[in-house]
């Protein structure tokens with residue numbers, strides 16, 4: 001196991017954890033200030049109000065007071081981000097709070113809220129969440145559809161489709177949905193599948209109408225149906241099983257619902273990443289041992305393989321998005337290789353008449369959460385050293401992407417880009433789907449004190 005080494009300047013060293021060498025090299029290579037991990041600075045604890053849109057002002061004010069009484073510290077609404085509450089003491093356990101135990105609130109950092117709200121989901125949308133587990137954002141997106149209040153007309157009946165490659169994490173997502181969406185979960189489906197190749201389109205129009213489903217299946221089963229009779233029975237059954245949701249209400253599981261051809265109105269690619277921006281995640285290593293950061297966060301080739309995976313997830317999410325609609329790409333990493341270089345690779349493949357970045361809602365005006373600019377080379381030398389001199393135009397197209405940085409935002413770290421699809425582009429070869437640049441693998445990093 002690698003030896004831990006202190007990082008940071010002399011005054012901060014006393015409160016900086018002993019970070020292991022590969023993690024230090026990762027920080028240095030990504031231009032991440034180790035001060036982010038200074039344990040003497042505490043971020044607030046954030047929670048989200050379930051079904052915020054249905055709650056009265058009176059309910060919310062009482063909820064804040066109740067949480068304050070249970071937590072024994074200052075509690076306030078986050079004015080710029082609807083539905084979020086800030087608890088001053090991060091050490092508070094949610095199980096201490098009755099509103100959490102009752103299912104009225106859920107733990108969620110406000111940075112994650114900003115990423116999900118950046119999708120501007122509206123009632124009636126078919127939403128795809130391509131890396132959905134453990135499900136905090138999926139639940140928020142479901143709340144935004146407000147289906148329980150909408151009438152059941154086909155236009156108002158939006159859906160959320162979650163995809164995650166890990167059955168174990170999808171199970172956590174299912175528990176969260178069951179606990180909080182309750183009987184209103186009839187429009188949420190989750191697939192255990194690889195988001196880089198996932199291909200199930202949005203549920204077919206009228207999926208929620210038992211009569212429409214019955215009529216469609218009767219016509220499919222009819223012996224006179226030529227498309228059906230041309231497929232052997234065994235193969236038909238296999239087709240019906242593949243592409244089936246892993247967790248869904250009955251109507252959303254029907255072959256009718258799952259054989260749609262329309263694309264999604266909104267796509268979230270909250271990509272797998274090294275989680276280095278999630279302070280809650282990193283601080284767990286204080287108990288587990290800081291040296292484990294090496295194996296868990298930057299072990300082996302992870303810093304190389306993860307940006308490639310992210311590029312593929314982003315590209316597949318884009319393929320499944322309707323023209324005229326919006327995709328949000330986010331990570332809870334501060335790594336330029338997982339953020340700007342993945343987004344830059346994407347923009348290099350999709351010209352300005354196909355993909356444009358839009359400002360992230362909720363981040364303008366007084367009282368808004370403060371963000372950091374995206375990473376860009378500081379001078380000509382750095383453009384050259386990073387091998388990016390030919391890519392300046394790609395960086396100039398990224399100006400609306402943002403970084404939430406614990407040092408300035410008072411939130412966990414998060415990178416968010418909102419991309420509008422103007423039209424479909426040409427089909428790509430898999431070998432073309434790469435970031436702008438990849439980091440050196442950890443084996444090549446020589447650990448040095450920062």
Ligand SMILES: C[S@@+](CC[C@H](N)C(=O)[O-])C[C@H]1O[C@@H](n2cnc3c(N)ncnc32)[C@H](O)[C@@H]1O
Pocket residue numbers: 112130131132133134135136137138163164165166169193194195196270271272273309332
């Ligand atoms: C950052 S987490 C997502 C957090 C989630 N959006 C939320 O708000 O709760 C990334 C997720 O991506 C999943 N993942 C990793 N590789 C994937 C792949 N190829 N396809 C789909 N999901 C993947 C991981 O299992 C993990 O649950």
